[in-house]
Amino acid sequence: MLFDYVRTVLGTALERLGLNADVTVELPRHASHGDAATTVALQLARTLGKSPRSVAQDIVAAMDYDPARISSVEIAGPGFINLRFGPAYYADLFERIRAQGERFGYTERYARKRANVEYVSANPTGPLHPGHGRNIALGDSIARLLEAVGYRVTREYYFNNAGRQMQNLARSIYARYRQLLGEPDYPFDEDNGYRGEYILDIARELIAEYGDSLREETDANLAICRTKGEQWCFASIRSTLERLGVRHDVYFNEHSLYTDGHIARVVEDLRARGLVYEHDGATWIATTKLGLEQDRVIIKSSGEPTYRLPDIAYHRIKLERGDDLIVDVFGADHIATIQEVLAAVRALGYDTSPIKVVLHQMVTFMKDGVPYKLSKRSGEQYTLDDLIDEVGPDVVRFFFVMRAAETQLVFDLNLAREQSEVNPVFYLQYAHARICSVFANAREHGIEWENTGAMVLDHPAEHALVKMLAQFPSTVERAAEQLAPSIVADFLHSVAEAFHTFYHECRILGADRDDVRSTRLALAAATQTVLRNGLHLLGVRAPERM
RNA sequence: GCGCCCGUAGCUCAGUGGAUUAGAGCAGCAGACUUCGGAUCUGCCGGUCGGGGGUUCGAAUCCCUCCGGGCGCGCCA
Numbered sequence: 001m002l003f004d005y006v007r008t009v010l011g012t013a014l015e016r017l018g019l020n021a022d023v024t025v026e027l028p029r030h031a032s033h034g035d036a037a038t039t040v041a042l043q044l045a046r047t048l049g050k051s052p053r054s055v056a057q058d059i060v061a062a063m064d065y066d067p068a069r070i071s072s073v074e075i076a077g078p079g080f081i082n083l084r085f086g087p088a089y090y091a092d093l094f095e096r097i098r099a100q101g102e103r104f105g106y107t108e109r110y111a112r113k114r115a116n117v118e119y120v121s122a123n124p125t126g127p128l129h130p131g132h133g134r135n136i137a138l139g140d141s142i143a144r145l146l147e148a149v150g151y152r153v154t155r156e157y158y159f160n161n162a163g164r165q166m167q168n169l170a171r172s173i174y175a176r177y178r179q180l181l182g183e184p185d186y187p188f189d190e191d192n193g194y195r196g197e198y199i200l201d202i203a204r205e206l207i208a209e210y211g212d213s214l215r216e217e218t219d220a221n222l223a224i225c226r227t228k229g230e231q232w233c234f235a236s237i238r239s240t241l242e243r244l245g246v247r248h249d250v251y252f253n254e255h256s257l258y259t260d261g262h263i264a265r266v267v268e269d270l271r272a273r274g275l276v277y278e279h280d281g282a283t284w285i286a287t288t289k290l291g292l293e294q295d296r297v298i299i300k301s302s303g304e305p306t307y308r309l310p311d312i313a314y315h316r317i318k319l320e321r322g323d324d325l326i327v328d329v330f331g332a333d334h335i336a337t338i339q340e341v342l343a344a345v346r347a348l349g350y351d352t353s354p355i356k357v358v359l360h361q362m363v364t365f366m367k368d369g370v371p372y373k374l375s376k377r378s379g380e381q382y383t384l385d386d387l388i389d390e391v392g393p394d395v396v397r398f399f400f401v402m403r404a405a406e407t408q409l410v411f412d413l414n415l416a417r418e419q420s421e422v423n424p425v426f427y428l429q430y431a432h433a434r435i436c437s438v439f440a441n442a443r444e445h446g447i448e449w450e451n452t453g454a455m456v457l458d459h460p461a462e463h464a465l466v467k468m469l470a471q472f473p474s475t476v477e478r479a480a481e482q483l484a485p486s487i488v489a490d491f492l493h494s495v496a497e498a499f500h501t502f503y504h505e506c507r508i509l510g511a512d513r514d515d516v517r518s519t520r521l522a523l524a525a526a527t528q529t530v531l532r533n534g535l536h537l538l539g540v541r542a543p544e545r546m
Numbered sequence: 547g548c549g550c551c552c553g554u555a556g557c558u559c560a561g562u563g564g565a566u567u568a569g570a571g572c573a574g575c576a577g578a579c580u581u582c583g584g585a586u587c588u589g590c591c592g593g594u595c596g597g598g599g600g601u602u603c604g605a606a607u608c609c610c611u612c613c614g615g616g617c618g619c620g621c622c623a
Contacts, residue, residue: 026562029569039564042603052603077565078603123623165623282621293548293619300621307623332617335550361551362617403559406551408616410558415572421585422572430585441582478562490560493570504579504587546585 001096002027002470005069006036006083013062019044027471034072034082035089035467041079052079085467090457093470094519097526098451104526105472105533110480111150116318117143119329120241120248121158124233125169126196128240128384131331134363134409136384137400137539139329140246141485142358144537149480151325155247158314160254161230163304168192169233170226174217176203177225181212196381202232240385244393245539254310262313263305267298269348290343311337312344319350326355327483332362358483360405367413391416397539398425401485424493428535429543431496435528436544438508442521447509455519461502465523468498472530476537485538492534499527 003025010023021040028037041056048055056075063073071086097104119139122132143153160166172193178186180203188195206214206228214221241247257263267283270276275286281301285308288295298309318326330338338359342352365372388396395416402424403409415423421430442449457463471491479487508524511517532542 024562026564029561029565030567033565037565042564045603080565082565160623163623280621284621297621302621304621306621311623332551334618334623336618337623339549359551359617364616407559408552412558415558419585423585424571426585427571430583434583434586438582445582486560490570493560497570500586501588503582507582509582546583 001473002093002467003036005089005092006038009063009065009070010038010040010059010081012064013059014040016062017058019048027467028082033076033080034074035085036083038081039079041075041081045079055079056081085463087457090463090466091455094455094457094466094523094526097466097469098455098522102529102533104469104529105476106148107473107477108150109477110146110324113151113324114154114322115143115146115151115325115327116154116156116321116323117146117327117329118156118158118318119143119327120237120246122237123160123165124230124237125165126194126233127198127236127381130365130382130384130387130411131363133244133384133387133396134360134400134405135329135331136241136244136246137397138358138360138405138485139327140244141397141401141488141538142327142329142480142483144539145476145480145483145485145488146325146327148476148533148537151480154249154323156250156252157248158252158254160307160310162255166226166230169194169229170222172199173202173206173225173229174214174222176200177206177214180204180207181215198232198236198381199229202229205232236385240383240388243385243388244397252314254314257310257313257317262317263309266309266313266316266348270298270344273347275344275347285340285344287340287343290347292340292343296340308337308340308344311341312348315341315345315352315355316348316350319345319352319354324354328355328357330357330359332359335359356483358405361408363400363409363411365411365413372413394429394540395423395425398489401538402489404484404486425540426546428492428496428531429541429546431499432528432531432535432542433544433546434503435499435524435531438521438524442509445509447517449518449521451518451522451525455522456513456515457519457523458516459502459506461498461505462520462523465498465502465527468495469526469530472534476534479537488534488537492531492538495527495530495534499524499531 006025007023010025014021014023021044023038023040025036025038028034041059042052045052045055053075056079060073060075060081066088068086068088069092070083070089072084074082076082117139119142120132120136122128128136140155143155146153168189171189172195175186175188175193176199179188180200206225210224214224267276270285275289276298277284277286282297283299284295285298286295296308297306299305328338338357342355346352390413399411399416400409419426421427457466472495475487475491479485502523506520508520509517511520535542
């Protein structure tokens with residue numbers, strides 16, 4: 001949007017010269033180099049066998065433009081073409097932002113495309129821990145970003161409520177149940193058991209519900225413990241997600257892969273391709289034939305599949321659904337697994353290119369300058385809920401997406417708890433609240449203004465703000481394409497900065513002319529929209545007052 | 547040993563192959579309109595972009611190599 005007119009002018013000039021090239025226009029790093037710059041002459045010089053500067057001269061000579069929109073064109077350095085916007089350019093940008101109003105920033109580029117985003121996918125064996133926060137915030141913001149560029153998005157949660165983990169959960173609950181019933185020495189499996197405080201809570205609920213009628217150690221009673229545990233854990237997980245504004249459309253149960261025959265089909269199909277063999281009583285997949293380091297077990301000698309097998313079946317199903325884009329949000333510890341799974345699915349004859357894996361690195365929590373241990377081993381767990389209690393949902397969501405997924409994030413608990421200007425979330429929210437306050441003031445003083453066209457933009461701070469706002473749609477697209485919410489977080493900081501500077505230098509309500517006041521109010525309204533829409537993409541609230 | 551990720555200011559991080567001068571925030575220092583929210587704004591201080599080669603008109607960015615850190619490499623998930 002920012003460079004639409006510039007691109008058109010340059011494109012026409014190239015056409016006139018019989019040249020063919022992608023016109024990339026960028027914002028120069030230094031304001032002294034103008035408002036827009038292109039390196040197209042440098043790129044063309046080689047194939048044309050001419051010097052970049054002379055190519056640039058030809059292009060400039062062939063440019064036909066409105067001098068009110070482009071006030072200067074110059075060739076600089078080795079062959080850059082630098083342009084400066086004129087008043088009409090700003091007026092035009094501003095008008096387009098104003099006309100789009102609340103829809104500004106959302107595009108239709110990927111309309112009619114379907115995307116599936118899988119995230120969280122924690123098994124129901126306990127409350128979410130703080131480390132899950134990054135996966136949740138990333139996954140949900142990615143889903144929001146994809147929606148913003150037109151995708152129809154399904155949010156999916158994959159879980160396993162069978163298998164060894166759930167047996168351990170049932171046994172843990174049962175042991176605590178017996179202990180609470182007056183047998184403190186009843187054995188608790190310290191190695192495999194879940195030692196969290198919440199197990200006791202579940203056991204207490206069982207006593208309230210069943211009294212001591214589950215005392216006998218039968219499969220049926222353990223099954224009751226298991227079911228109770230699963231329900232309790234899922235309720236806990238969902239309530240935490242709810243607090244963060246996250247809701248999934250599909251909960252995919254791993255167990256259905258067995259009952260629907262998908263698991264058996266995967267084994268048969270892999271076997272038909274000569275990729276399966278038996279060894280030491282187990283069934284193996286020959287991943288070495290697929291270019292990986294070593295072969296892996298897919299069915300243990302006990303007859304139980306390993307997690308790999310359902311993962312392969314699950315990804316095959318995802319591909320068969322025909323979505324245009326399939327996003328897996330995983331922690332860095334899944335890297336080996338996902339490589340194996342994708343290699344196996346490819347070996348089954350599928351094109352895995354719709355699958356994009358967002359691997360995020362681990363989070364280190366810091367408190368008072370030292371790493372804060374959030375041990376799962378200790379009986380007392382620090383949960384994601386505790387973190388939300390401590391710093392609030394907005395800070396949790398923002399902190400987990402403000403850095404690129406591939407960085408090893410440091411979550412500074414002191415900074416997060418700080419309710420002041422050092423906290424980067426408040427800088428953005430304050431800008432929004434400030435704008436709301438200006439409008440509240442306008443209403444209070446009975447200031448009438450019309451958000452119509454024909455406005456005046458004179459001040460450099462106004463120009464800087466308009467230029468910033470005009471980049472919102474392309475920024476959202478770039479963030480969506482790169483599956484990188486941190487791009488939006490950075491951008492919003494720049495918007496807030498441009499607004500605060502504008503606010504400081506330009507009186508809005510106190511402007512000395514009515515048309516200037518109306519322009520500035522409209523500019524504030526547009527900034528408000530960008531901040532609100534942008535914060536929404538990150539799942540952070542845009543408060544009217546703080 | 548192998549695979550993936552990272553290494554940029556004291557700290558946390560941006561940086562889309564581009565420009566004599568690599569940018570923010572925090573920390574530190576110095577300032578700001580008696581009027582719309584000072585949770586703000588303006589300056590200053592601070593860098594061998596981990597080291598070394600290469601590709602290119604041009605490299606923090608791409609390639610190679612070495613060093614350092616993280617995560618994996620289970621008949622756990």
